[in-house]
Amino acid sequence: MQKLRITGGRRLVGEVRTSGAKNAALPILAASILTAEDLVLHNVPDLADVRTMLKLLEGMGVSVKRSGNDVTLNAGALTETVAPYELVKTMRASILTLCPLVARFGSASVSLPGGCAIGARPVDQHIKGLRKLGAEVEIEHGYVNAKSGRLKGARIVTDMVTVTGTENLMMAAVLAEGTTVLENAAREPEVVDLAVCLNAMGAKISGAGTPTMVIEGVERLHGAEHAVIADRIEAGSFMCAAVATQGDVLVTHCVPSDMEAVIVKLRETGATVETGADWVRVKMDKRPAAVSLRTAPHPAFPTDMQAQFMAVNALAEGTAHITETIFENRFMHVPELARMGAKIEIEGHTAIVHGVPSLSGADVMATDLRASASLVIAALAANGTSTVDRIYHLDRGYEAMEAKLRALGGDIVRINE
Numbered sequence: 531m532q533k534l535r536i537t538g539g540r541r542l543v544g545e546v547r548t549s550g551a552k553n554a555a556l557p558i559l560a561a562s563i564l565t566a567e568d569l570v571l572h573n574v575p576d577l578a579d580v581r582t583m584l585k586l587l588e589g590m591g592v593s594v595k596r597s598g599n600d601v602t603l604n605a606g607a608l609t610e611t612v613a614p615y616e617l618v619k620t621m622r623a624s625i626l627t628l629c630p631l632v633a634r635f636g637s638a639s640v641s642l643p644g645g646c647a648i649g650a651r652p653v654d655q656h657i658k659g660l661r662k663l664g665a666e667v668e669i670e671h672g673y674v675n676a677k678s679g680r681l682k683g684a685r686i687v688t689d690m691v692t693v694t695g696t697e698n699l700m701m702a703a704v705l706a707e708g709t710t711v712l713e714n715a716a717r718e719p720e721v722v723d724l725a726v727c728l729n730a731m732g733a734k735i736s737g738a739g740t741p742t743m744v745i746e747g748v749e750r751l752h753g754a755e756h757a758v759i760a761d762r763i764e765a766g767s768f769m770c771a772a773v774a775t776q777g778d779v780l781v782t783h784c785v786p787s788d789m790e791a792v793i794v795k796l797r798e799t800g801a802t803v804e805t806g807a808d809w810v811r812v813k814m815d816k817r818p819a820a821v822s823l824r825t826a827p828h829p830a831f832p833t834d835m836q837a838q839f840m841a842v843n844a845l846a847e848g849t850a851h852i853t854e855t856i857f858e859n860r861f862m863h864v865p866e867l868a869r870m871g872a873k874i875e876i877e878g879h880t881a882i883v884h885g886v887p888s889l890s891g892a893d894v895m896a897t898d899l900r901a902s903a904s905l906v907i908a909a910l911a912a913n914g915t916s917t918v919d920r921i922y923h924l925d926r927g928y929e930a931m932e933a934k935l936r937a938l939g940g941d942i943v944r945i946n947e
């Protein structure tokens with residue numbers, strides 16, 4: 531089992547390049563199903579989840595050529611419209627193959643992803659929306675089985691803002707007959723990136739990035755070339771690490787305007803945050819001030835940055851209230867941070883973090899993707915050595931994280947134990 535061994539107490543200083551966004555790359559890879567022509571993608575991060583999505587698509591008959599961060603997909607010979615449980619259970623984003631399969635082939639059988647460590651994560655809104663577009667959808671033996679002729683445009687209002695739901699339904703609507711209006715659509719930059727890619731493939735989507743998207747269906751999509759946007763969560767994780775270690779880090783190749791809520795909170799810690807067109811520099815020369823926050827859909831503070839900010843608050847001066855409104859069980863990092871000396875109480879959806887002057891290195895266990903990042907940040911700032919176990923969670927979503935942190939001066943190595 532691989533672990534990270536981290537000896538804390540070193541300021542992170544230097545420059546780090548942001549990778550492509552996992553949460554944009556995965557839906558865009560699934561969009562390759564929508565055309566028989568080549569989809570040429572750049573800036574695709576090398577992550578466990580990306581490898582899983584490519585394996586899933588290859589299993590369906592999609593041809594995949596990969597060279598570094600460039601991937602060319604061709605679904606011209608796709609013959610299999612089943613997403614099996616064995617792959618889906620390792621990556622929820624597999625559900626994103628459902629709507630493109632139904633839209634282009636009129637049938638799909640995709641394993642239900644089920645819950646995961648952070649919450650129940652149902653997909654009822656995807657199913658409801660797909661039915662509204664005219665598909666027959668049944669749940670049988672743990673699979674979502676869908677059938678339809680050509681889908682028909684409709685007005686769909688989701689009960690809540692759902693990122694994957696918006697993405698899936700966009701991919702159904704692009705090939706439907708007539709116009710679809712998606713109300714209460716997610717506004718995340720990754721949703722916008724998918725829309726940009728789909729429009730490059732010939733789709734007619736307007737309003738991406740607003741709560742109302744209008745999608746005029748077309749008969750077919752064609753090939754396209756697209757570069758995946760920067761990973762705002764990876765960039766934000768490095769920014770938190772800079773604050774926690776009282777460092778000075780220039781994060782390049784990112785989109786500061788996609789990270790406004792995070793940048794506001796970083797400034798509240800007392801850090802100096804400068805931004806340019808595609809970079810953010812975070813400088814910190816003192817113990818951070820405690821910063822309260824509440825997660826909510828974009829453009830509010832992202833749930834995917836909650837755990838990393840918890841690590842900063844664990845070391846802060848004062849008490850912070852962190853309220854998680856998206857997932858019912860996204861505080862699994864709390865008991866692990868406590869092993870490092872953090873003082874955190876949980877009351878319902880809120881974690882009350884009483885900052886301590888220093889954390890101490892300990893053996894801790896990652897429970898999910900962003901919890902892993904939180905533990906790494908805490909360990910980089912702690913006195914002494916920590917080991918972070920179960921880093922396969924981290925490898926799902928961070929490209930070369932330990933190499934990037936080492937280049938900033940962090941004492942971090944991957945060990946096999």
Ligand SMILES: CC(=O)N[C@H]1[C@@H](OP(=O)(O)OP(=O)(O)OC[C@H]2O[C@@H](n3ccc(=O)[nH]c3=O)[C@H](O)[C@@H]2O)O[C@H](CO)[C@@H](O)[C@@H]1O
Pocket residue numbers: 553649650651652653654655656690691692693694695716718826827828832833834856857
């Ligand atoms: C709005 C939001 O912040 N979404 C986050 C969510 O996206 P992800 O797409 O995984 O989750 P959704 O946005 O779909 O879910 C938002 C909320 O709606 C609920 N829901 C969703 C779909 C559905 O059919 N039924 C239903 O009840 C979920 O349980 C959750 O409480 O997790 C990702 C990974 O951490 C984050 O990158 C996204 O920022």
Ligand SMILES: C=C(OP(=O)(O)O)C(=O)O
Pocket residue numbers: 553621622623834899900927
């Ligand atoms: C939890 C995450 O991913 P997923 O939705 O793939 O589980 C995440 O990106 O933080």
